[in-house]
Amino acid sequence: MKTGRETFHLPPSWWLSCLLNSSTKTKIHLKVPQKASLAPGEGDRLKEKIKTLDFIFLTILVVITLLRPRLVRTLQVVDTGYLNLVFYQEVFGTMLPTNKWSCLVTGAGGFLGQRIVHLLLEEEQELEEIRLLDKVFSPQLLLEFSELKHKTKVTVLQGDILDEEFLHKACQGVTTVIHSACIIDIGLWRRKEIINVNMKGTQLLLEACIAAEVPVFLYTSSVEVAGPNSYTKSVRNGHEDDLLESKWNNAYPYSKKLAEKAVLAADGQLLRNGTVLRTCSLRPVYIYGEGSVFLQNEINHALKNDKIFARKSKGSMVNQVYVDNVAWAHVLALRVLRDPEKAQSIGGQFYYITDDTPPQSYSEFNYEVTKEWGFKLGSKLGIPVTLLYWAAFVLEMISFMLSPIFIYEPPFNCHLITLTNSVFTFSYKKAKKDLGYEPRVSWLEARKKTSQWVGTLLAKNRENLKIKAP
Structure with missing residues (x-):
């Protein structure tokens, strides 16, 4: 059996096994010899049988292709003597929904x-x-x-x-x-x-x-x-x-x-x-x-502070x-x-x-996307981070102790203080x-x-x- 662009001399059953096998090659060529030594009168009967077999084979081939379209990329049926059809990848691409x-x-x-x-x-x-x-x-x-x-x-x-x-x-x-x-x-x-x-x-x-x-x-x-x-x-x-x-x-x-x-x-x-x-x-x-809800909330807070973002x-x-x-x-x-x-x-x-986007603090970023509209970044730092962190810890403890009788949501917590004061890129x-x-x-x-x-x-x-x- 030869490979490449040469001719395969193979029966239709081999085609079906290829279609059911995921290792089917990209291009397959089949050629059935037209000439054979036949007894007188048998030629016409053989032609009719082959036509019938060709039709059955083609029907099965199309059905399998519909069910497993990825297995067939290009099919060329070359000069069988009775069935002269050429199938190209473009035909399958337009006729069959292979990638839906x-x-x-x-x-x-x-x-x-x-x-x-x-x-x-x-x-x-x-x-x-x-x-x-x-x-x-x-x-x-x-x-x-x-x-x-x-x-x-x-x-x-x-x-x-x-x-x-x-x-x-x-x-x-x-x-x-x-x-x-x-x-x-x-x-x-x-x-x-x-x-x-x-x-x-x-x-x-x-x-x-x-x-x-x-x-x-x-x-x-x-x-x-x-x-x-x-x-x-x-x-x-x-x-x-x-x-x-x-x-x-x-x-x-x-x-x-x-x-x-x-x-x-x-x-x-x-x-x-x-x-x-x-x-x-x-x-x-x-x-x-x-549409960012978080950015919108920061803008609303700044509007209440004369368009100034707190430098956190x-x-x-x-x-x-x-x-x-x-x-x-x-x-x-x-x-x-x-x-x-x-x-x-x-x-x-x-x-x-x-x-x-250049890495920067959240406050600096908020300023960068709003400064065109007159927003400013606060010039002074607030409470030192260490004190803020321990204040957050105390507030979390108070929230926990009050939880059986009252729901208290602290204005900030240890996790939030860490998020807004870290180098994390x-x-x-x-x-x-x-x-x-x-x-x-x-x-x-x-x-x-x-x-x-x-x-x-x-x-x-x-x-x-x-x-x-x-």
Whole structure:
């Protein structure tokens, strides 16, 4: 038997075995000899039999190709004498939906989730359906989704991440899941709710995916699963091999850490249909951009202080990342997880997601994106960090002692003081290497877009003040 572009002299049964074997070559050539020594009168009968066999063979071939299209890239049936057909890859590409897939996005109504949805619709041409899951969708967002003019089917699923039956229905028939739903809160008094949603909700969604034989699960984690654990210990340009882990018992970092561990531990699990579950986790740093609730809260506090941001720390340095760049990292990670040849290389891995925004303190960052509108950065430092930390400790003890009779939420806690007074920066080199991640939006453009959004907030604030004025 010869290889390359030469001719194979093989029976149709060999073709069928090739189609059922994943090692089928890219191009196959078949040639059936036209001449044979036949008794008089047998030629016509043989021709009819071969025509019938050709038809049966072609029918089976098409059916198998429909069921397993990836196994056939280019088929050339060359000069059988009775069946002269040529099939090219382009024909299969246009006639058969070989790369169609679907995706469930949890937290789709949130700040990051919305951007992930829009980017998937813009970038993924073969996306057949996208399901948007969240507990609450704003009326404006529902209207926006209903007006989307896109070939991808958009399905809105409003429900609770802790509802097992709802999750199982949501996962039926999808091929990928992006889990970005969570509660972000650095306070003390929503602990049970935060752990239920962030940790138990993730476990329930994983179980639903396994039951529905969904082979790809991408988790949105947080840099807080790595720390910082102390404002006295610096981490500069940290990377995945450092294996940093948060020691905090506060609900948000604790729940995200345990949820991420469950997701990564599930990688490699064999599903009932014979496929293998591939999981991956992304750890974005502080996310900013148009629509950021946290940035909006800081702006509101500054407005009450004559547009001055309090300088909360000296020497603090952390990463900030623009929301569209985080969404882009999700799209890229999903592409790798969907590729059977690459998925194993990132399965069970986590990646820090940053961009080219200059590392700086939170106060300095707030000033950078608002200074165009007259905001200022306070010139004086407040109470020393050490005193603040011990004051936070005392307030936490008071909150604990009062808990049987009264709910007291301290204005700040030890975890918050550590977050805002640490040197804690990371590199995205591994994401660049494994995912092909490069920030789509530069720091200058991200700052400009965010600043323009700040302008709209100030305009709305002025309108509200006019309405409230007597």
